[in-house]
Amino acid sequence: MKISKKLSILISAALITSTALVGCGTQATSSGNQTQESKVSNINISYVKSPLNVPSIVEKKKNLFEDEFSKDNIKVTFPEITEGSKMTEAVAAGSLDFCNAIGATSVILAAANGVDIKIIGMYSRAPKAFTIMSKDPNIKTIVDLKGKKIVGPKGTILHQLLLGALKNENMKIGDVQFINMGIPEGVSALMSGSADAALVAGAAVPQAVSKGARIITTGEGILDATIVIAASGKFIDKHPDIVKRYMSVHDKSLKFMKDNPEETYKLAAEETKLTVEQVKEMYNWYNFDPKITDKDIRELEKTQDFLKENGMLKKTIDIKGLIK
Structure with a gap:
């Protein structure tokens, strides 16, 4: 009977400890932005400055992503992967979380070949x-x-x-x-x-x-030249809070571009080795609105048709299902 009582005490203590640990697992960090359960220590974001990826240039030069995620001790790295196929390979391998500017052709091809990748926003349209x-x-x-x-x-x-x-x-x-x-x-x-x-x-x-x-x-009158923002589907499912904050940072870069045009031109010129005058001329070619419209979806469907008609794609995918 004494042994039974001891066991009862031990079991009760174990249950209390277990409950406490479960509570710790879901408790928010000091910043309140992510839970221990979904804790991320590093985010890999591709960096492509050409043709004229001004939001990416502003985000990197003004440390916008670092400022957002350092409060949670999350390190941000920017691998310079300029080829879309290499980006999607990195996503498939788990070494890249976000493709900050990638051609829609690369995303569609990768998704059709089984890569878990999703479009989370538009990057640019620049025919x-x-x-x-x-x-x-x-x-x-x-x-x-x-x-x-x-x-x-x-x-x-x-x-x-x-x-x-x-x-x-x-x-x-x-x-x-x-x-x-x-x-x-x-x-x-x-x-x-x-x-x-x-x-x-x-x-x-x-x-x-x-x-x-x-x-x-x-490309005017022929195509919209759609560049998108894509991310690992696995990462999106596991860390939706990080994805939301990522897009918030992207919005901050667009606001900076609008509020500080001269500094924006200068940053882009320095990074691309163009003159400020050339940047100003090219800047007007771009629509950086990140919102995905019905027209964008039609353009993505046209891109898939192009890939299939030219033997680069054997099976088609649901374009709307590609958008997260």
């Missing part, structure tokens, strides 16, 4: 920032590109622009010699004369113009 350029005085229109050598990155917004521009003239990709090449290499090929035309975007456009190239067409 005028994406161009087809030539140095040849005989090439004045898209029709003049028939049989010509065109260089640019495959499976991207620029590739989609080329196909859309050809389609508008009742032409197909087979009517030109398209060679997969990065933007810097493409501009070099154009300047050296080893390519007749190049797919060029962002800061490389005014730089190419200064070297004698001309814009044959931009």
